Amino acid sequence: MTLPPDELRHLRVLRLRPGDRLRVFDGRGQEAEAVLERLDEGGALLRLGEAVQGNRETPQPVTLAVALLKGDKLSDVVRAATELGVARVQLLQTRFSDVPDIGEQKLIRLRRIAAEASKQSRRAVVPEVLAPVPLLQLPLGGQQAFVAHPGSAERLSERLDWSLPVLLVSGPEGGFSDAEVAALTAGGCVGVTLGPRILRAETAPLALLGAIAALGV
Template sequence: MPRFHCPLSLAAGARIALPPTAARHVQVLRLQPGDALTLFNGEGGEWTATVARMGRSDVEVEVGAHAPVEREAARAVHLVVGMPANERMDWLVEKATELGAASIQPIAAARSVLKLAGERAAKRQQHWQAIAVAACEQCGRNRVPPVAAPLLLSDWLRQSAPEGARLVLSLRDGARALREAAGGAGAVWVLHGPEGGLTAQEEDAALAQGFEPASLGARVLRAETASVAALAVLGLA
C-alpha cells in the first residue's frame, strides 16, 4: 500500500487535503477515489486513509484508523558526519534513514571538499530532509530523523554536549571496536570525518569534549560507507 508523509494533525474520520508533495505522488501513481493508502505525520504511528477526491492539482483523503506502529531501532544512533561531496551525501542520508539513524548532523571539517554556508546551506538541508522523508515513506518508518543545518566541526563541538555514548571513528592504536565502545548505552553519537578523515587536531578536540576513539576495523572506509557500517553494527534490531 502506498505510504505518504503528511505533516498535519491527523484524526480518524477527518477529511483533509494532502500537502502538495504527497498530492503529486498520488497523482503520479494514478490513484483513484476509493483507493487505499497509508499516512504518517512523524509524531508516531500511522493512519489508514482513502482517496476521496482527485482534483487537477489537489487530492483529498478521508483518514481512517490510527495504528500505533513503530519501526525504530532499539538504540538511538545519532550521526555527526563529515559531508562527502556530490551525490554521496544524498546517498548517505537515504541509507542512514533506512537503517534507523535517530538524527543526522552534517559537519564541515578541515579536509572537507563540500563546504556550505548561508542560503546554499539552507537549501541543501531542505533537500536532505526531503530525502529522509522519502526514505521513511519507502522503508516504513513513521518518525522522520531530523537532518540538521550544516555546521563547522569546531562550532558543533563547542555548542553540543549530547547525552549518551560519544564515539569518534578512528584508526588510532588503542581504539576499541565500535560495538564494544558503545556498550549498553541507549543513545550513541558517532562522529566521523569526510574524505581524508579528521585531522589529528580535530580528533583531539573531540576527545577533549568527551568522545572516545572507536574502530570499524583496519580498512579505511569512505565517509558514506562509515555511516552505514556504524548503523549496521549499532542500530539494526
C-alpha cells in the first residue's frame, strides 16, 4: 500500500527507514504488520503482512459529551481523550458554554488531532468528533450516562456496569444550569463526583475518562 505525503511526518518522527517494520490501521479497529519499502517526498510504500488482533479498547465504547471550550482547550481534551480510549467525542452547546459554536475548519482540525493521537497512542481506532448539538438534544437512551456534578455523592466506580456502552457528560467553565442538570437527571443520567476539589472544564472530562480507563483494564 502507499501512504500519501501528509502521512510522512509521523514516519519521520519515528525515524523509520526502508526495511523497518511497523503497524498500520484503518481507524475502525483493523490492524496489520507492514514493512517500509520506500520513503521519499512522494510518499511511502509499505508491504503489508499479517493481520494483528489488537486489544487496546475498553470493554464497551465510551462517548465523551463535552461542552464547547474556548481557545485550544478543546484540542487538548480531544487529544488526551483519544489517548484514554474514548470512541466518540460529542461536542455540546450549553447555556454557559465559553463559545456558542465552532466553524467547520475547527471541527476538521479536531478530527485531525484525534487521528494523530490514535497513531501516537497505538490505537487502531480513530474516535469520531461530532459537530456540536444543544445539550437537550443529546440522546441518553441505550447506554449508561454519567455527568460530572460537584453536588453528587455517587462514585463512578460503584455505578459502572460494562454490559452497556458508556456516555460521560462534562460541562463548561460555568457549569450546567439547574435546568440542564434536571433534564439530564430526568433522562437517566447519573451525577457522579470527581472528588472534593472543583476541577477546570478541561480537566473534568479527562478525570472521568481516566477513571473509566482504569476500571476497564
